[in-house]
Amino acid sequence: MNGNKELIDALNQIEREKDISKEILLEAMENSLVAACKNHFGKADNIKVNINRETGAVNVYAEREIVETVTDPVIQISVVEARLKFPKNDIGDIVNVEVTPKNFGRIAAQKAKQVVVQKIREEERKVLYNQYYSKEKDVVTGIVQRYVGNNVSINLGKVDAVLTENEQVKGEHFRPTDRIKLYVLEVKDTTKGPKITVSRTHPELVKRLFESEVAEVKDGTVEIKSISREAGSRTKISVHSNNPDVDPVGACVGINGARVNAIVNELRGEKIDIISWSEDPVILIENALSPAKVVAVSVDEAEKSARVIVPDYQLSLAIGKEGQNARLAARLTGFKIDIKSETQADEIGW
Template identity: 75%
Template sequence: MNKELMEALDMLEKEKNISKDTLLEAIENSLLTACKNHFGKADNVKVNINPVTGDFSVYAEKEVSETVEDDLLQISLAEAKMIDPKYDLGDIVQIPIKSKEFGRIATQNAKNVILQKIREEERKVLYNEYYNMEKDVVTGIVQRYLGKNISINLGRVDAILNETEQVKGEVFKPTERIKLYILEVKDTPKGPRISVSRTHPDLVKRLFESEVAEVKDGTVEIRAIAREAGSRTKIAVSSNDENVDPVGACVGINGARVNSIVNELRGEKIDIINWDDNPAYLIENALSPAKVICVVADEDEKEAQVIVPDYQLSLAIGKEGQNARLAARLTGYKIDIKSETQARELGLFEELGLEGQVENEESYGEEAYEDYQSDNEDNYQEEYQE
């Protein structure tokens, strides 16, 4: 019997990740509950359980009294001496209790105490496990649609992907495996409630950490990230090692590293730029792939004036303003973009003290446009004119 008990405890410990000591404590409490239901009180009842063999004993401590007023707490001197002649008035006698004599109701209550403790501990273990994974990425299996929400199996518990955290246009099939960012883990009476996301910017960050070794070990640092889920993400990276190119490390050979992340995000475009402590250079990099003539940044007001060649204006702004919007989020600056012609008409070159520092408009535009056409025309047509 005791061997079977210990085997059952070992199995529970392995499957549910609940410590054997906790389970033994639950058994002890269940025996005390059974005693209370059987006798009406259990204040003087003690339970001893051997954690190695599983042997247990239940006994009641009774005081030797000349007059017995409560036979649950006291024992007469004559009865005590029948157990052991050494007992005297005032001594405490341990009287064994046979748990087999407990009634059906007491036994059922004891069983319920054990089951309740197991459920509580299982819930606590699951909560702690997934709470430690909060703000991290996990792989989940799509189960079914619950209205506009999606039920995701994370292994030992289910999570809910709310409609607001879904990327517009993404459709999943049951049993499909997807990457998710754990937003929050709440402890509830029914177990941990886990909220996950496919739209959070940190999903991209965590994917880079898992895919790029230099990001994971801290050699390359992701300094800022701006995302419009399902469409485009911009990330700014820097290197803590002068021998490591941060952008190259994130892109990988032939784009292998970034492409695996793009595939996981269902084709979402990712722009990786170099971080620069100088806000003007950072804004110039953030507006990539557009070419920039000049940037004047006001660090106090967090505003920047950007001038681009005429033919680059639509590229700098992006489709529906997306490129400029993401650049503003990435840098934290309010960016005002003007074409070269607009800037000259408004007298911005003179106002900003840049007249004479910029090349002749016609020669600059013609030269740059030829280079741009040869290198980037296909990319421009595909990404910005669709």
Template identity: 75%
Template sequence: MSGNHELLEALNILEQEKNISKDTLLEAIENSLVTACKNHFGKSENVKVYIDPETCEFNVYQEKTVVETVEDPIMEISLANAKMIDSKFDLGDIVKVEVKSKEFGRIATQNAKNVILQKIREEERKVLYDQYYSMEKDVVTGIVQRYVGKNVSINLGKVDAILTENEQVKGEVFKPTERIKVYILEVKATSKGPKILVSRTHPELVKRLFESEVTEVRDGIVEIKAIAREAGSRTKIAVWSNDPDVDPVGACVGMNGARVNAIVNELRGEKIDIITWNENPAMMIENALSPAKVISVIADAEEKTAKVVVPDYQLSLAIGKEGQNARLAARLTGFKIDIKSETQARESGDFMDYENDYEDDEYYEDGEYEEKEYTEEEFSEDGEE
């Protein structure tokens, strides 16, 4: 058969534009021609298709066994006919008999075309799926398309994602064509292409935004050790520096708050508390309750509980609006935190016990002493003391 320039051109274009390999398509064409033979002859076991990848010339052969008496003309050829092709052939040899394309007719050509188109669609879906699957658990910028019921359709470039009602932040309303950042939760392969679920409420969204905004986090100098989020309202994030010369909180806040403000703007005003992570539970809990000041923390690492005493005037700040500050601190540290004011602690005897343990009237020193006791070793090891 003649060299097929049109086919060659088409395959090259597809390879460049659609990112579908020429080999894959040639294989699909071979398979489609075999299928066409099967439709035409009723059998395809002995059909071989050869395509030259350079010229896209293709030849179809039937492999027939040389026999005395032909019983199955599709699988067998008589000795006389075989000798006409080449005098070397003898009984039992396999002869390649070329199948002329006209014998297929238009049906075979159409069949081949359909298979190619189907293969192209499949490959496109696979390429898209692979591309977005590699972005799973990452943050991408999407363009809001429209509301579909209570879900939002968001275009991520080559494919639309779904932001379900559960993954939306309460009170956030989107306008079409608006650009927003979303966290890719999951990418599923379906017959219509990849189905992508995205989120605006996931704590990892905040983590990834810090990675993109703060070079120290991206480079691994500053680590985000823990994160607790109430989407749309407040996030607490605990950070730690692997370099004594780098202040982890300062790096995340940025000059005049530039870095954290960029993230707050992206999250439409969600408040972000950045605190220093500490291995010592008492100090970690004190940091986590920031911005409230703490007098003392007694943490039970095994029970994962902590008793916290704060100055009377700081109690509502420590607990936070509707208990949010305490709730996020508990989630960030993994401790069940019981917060009392200084007066409540004295009345219940908790605070007195605490003072009597150290026979010292100065509760501020107590608080510090308690924390020092927890951390003396660690601090001297780190060389921060």
């Protein structure tokens, strides 16, 4: 069949502009044309379609076995006819006989258009999915679009994400066009494109924000050992430096608190306590109860529990409003923490 240079030119352009492989499109066209041949020949098991990669010419071939006497002309060719076309082959060989139908150019053009449109959609969806799948468990910046019921639709550039009610910080309200940072929980591939679920409450959001704000965290000099968070209210993080010359808490706080304040602003005022991690649970628990001062800590490592004594005037600070400080410290350290004031400890003989 005559060439179709326009088709090849169009595919080259698609490859350049859409980053979709010309070869993938041509193979898809060949496959769809094989299916189209089924209507014409009654079967397509032995049919091959070849589109010339340079000229765009479309040829249809049928695999046929060379036989003495033909009983099924769809899959066989007589040895007499075969010798004219395939002089080097003999009985029992399989040869490709050209069987391109007369009106095949029109069918090929229709199929080509359908395949290209469908493949472009598929490939664009795949590219989008891969692009956002690589951002799973990372932080992205999104623009608030609108509330859909209690969920928020967020534009991430080429796709929209859903911030469900469960993943929203209580008390946080957004206006359309607000730019916010979000933690990507999950990216799912669907027929309508990637479905992206994001979070504002996840503890990893705080970790990723520190990575983007603090060079020493990003390069691994300072390690975030653990995080405990009550989203919208308070977060505690324990940090450790792998370089004795770098103060981990100082690095995370920044000059005049610049680094931590940038994160607090992003989290709309959520308080952040940064404490120094220690492999000694006594020191770790003491640090975790900051800003409260501690008199004594006794630890039962087997039970993962600790008794803490604080000055009388520090008891409410150590426990925190509605027990928050003690609760976050317990989560941060992995120890069940029991706090008593000096007076209480004396009374019960601690």
